[in-house]
Amino acid sequence: MINYIKQWYNRKFSDPNAVTLFLLLVFTVAIIVFFGSLMAPILIAVALAYLLDWPVMRFMSIGMSRLAATIVTFTLFIALAVVVFFTLIPLVWQQSTTLITELPDMVTNLQVWLHKLPELFPTIVDQNQINELMQGLKRRVVGMGEQLLTLSLNSLVNVVTIMVYLIVVPLLVFFMLKDRDELMSHFSRLLPSNRQLISQVGQEMNLQIMNYIRGKAIEVVVVTVVTFFTFFLFELRYALLLSILVGLSVLIPYIGAAVVTLPVLLVALFQFGPSATFAWIAVAYLIIQALDGNLLVPILFSEAVSLNPVYIIAAVVIFGGIWGFWGVFFAIPLASLVKAVLTAWSSGIEEQRASP
Template sequence: MLQYLKDWYTRKFSDPDAVTLFLLLVTSFAVIIFFGDILAPIIVALVLAYLLEWPVQRLLQTGLPRLTSVLVVYTGFIGVFIILLLFMVPVIWQQTVTLVAELPQMLSQLKVLLNRLPEMFPGYISEANINHYVQSTTEKLLAFGENLLSQSLSRLVGAMALLIYLIVVPLLVFFMLKDKRQLLDHINAILPNNRRLISQVSDEMNLQIMNYIRGKAVEVVIVGVVSYLCFTLFDLRYALLLGVLVGFSVLIPYIGAAVVTLPVMLVALFQFGWSAMFAWVMIAYLVIQALDGNVLVPLLFSEVVNLNPVYIIAAVLVFGGFWGFWGVFFAIPLASLVKAVITALRSPLTMATETKLADQEANS
């Protein structure tokens, strides 16, 4: 066994390019793990810069200079950001406060509605099971509310950091867009000469990340707006808040859609009860989720490497455990990175090096 591991190590890391790639990945992951909180503004700015680079490239194709293109796109970005901050955020905050205040009343009405189920389905659902389920759910929601309140009180100091982010992040985005070539030259100057595999992986991942961030942004907007319009059509309360939740739920593949179903169902059940309107709201919501998964996602992510759902869910769990929200957000690109590294290590040049080394061992 030890000899097999030694032979594998010799084959894989006899190529200096492979060693350089391995050291770069280890160093990058270590820096993000240990200094992720400090680097959070840079990560946010980098995501936004990737998102805004696409319209900048479209303007460059029309013949505009890069500085002019960056100024046009950046001005539009700041305008949209101010509109959202002044108009959407206060409404969402107000609906959130109202929803939290009405949550105990919702739970009481939910208990009444659930108690009707034993009469509707005798022999299948018992009143004891309903009471146990309601009590367990209530205790968990109360514990969650207390935890959320304690965290909110303990993080009042973070409001100042948030204001700093609102100033620092836009500045970082502007200079990342404006001085893109200069920053890339600085990075290339730091990297070692043996970087064939690094270049191969970075070229593939640059395209993957740009397409992924752009696709996710479009998906969030489309799903959120369509959900808001649908909920408004049914005159569902907290339509804007629920629409935003449904929109952002697409950031977490598979899991997000399942989690956000609970508040949508709870609000609809509290407002309409066991009625036909409640059924129509849930049917419309499920249709939106089905169209997102089967129509919108294939259209937006046709250029992104296809990964098996098992790998995606595993990536969400693993990288989310390491880096929280950003690990979940970049779960698919990080899984694609692992795939790109494996592909690079199995590239013709690397395999030729392994074959040459194996021949030398055989001759000796």
């Protein structure tokens, strides 16, 4: 056993480039685990900088300097953010508060409909099952109310945090866009000389993250707009709030779509009851999810590394447990990073064996 471990160690860590890559990964994971919450503004700024770097490059391609392209892109982004903040946010907040106040009535109506199931399907549904389901649902509603109360008590702290983010994050984004080449040069100077594998992985991941963030932003907008017009045509209440939830659900692969299905169907059932309109809304929602997964995602992420759904779900669970929201958001790039590291590590070792 000891000889096997020695052979594995000599085989995997005989290359200085592999050792350097391993130490960098260990250091990065330690920083994320212990200081992830403190780095949240920087991570938000990095994600926005990746998103805005594409229009900056487009402006530069028509002859503008990087400073001018950064100023134009940043000004347009701030103007769009201000418009969204003062138009959509108040409407979403109003619909959210109304939905929360009507949630007990929805649960009561749901209980009435569920109690009819044992009469319709006596051999399939039992009354005890309905009672256990409703008790669990009531406990979740009570827990949600307690969380909202805690959130309201901490609202002052949250407001201060948001104000800090509104000042710090835009400044970070602006200077990351303006001084990108200089910042990358400073970072490269910190790396050791044996960085062949680090450069190989870094180039691949830079392309992956850029494509992922840009693709996710487009996917969120497209899914939100299509869902809103669909719900609006059916005159579904809280159409704006539900469409935004459906759009944001694409940030969490597979799991997000499953979670957001419950409030959509619950609101539709509360408004229309078990009718044909409710069935059409459910069918339309399923069609949107199917088109997103089978048409929109392949188009937007055609350059991304193909990963098995098992690996993606495992990445969401693992990185989300380690890093919270950002672990879930970057689950696919992080899973791609693991794949790129393993590929580069193996290829580097094979090249070293072939070189003698």
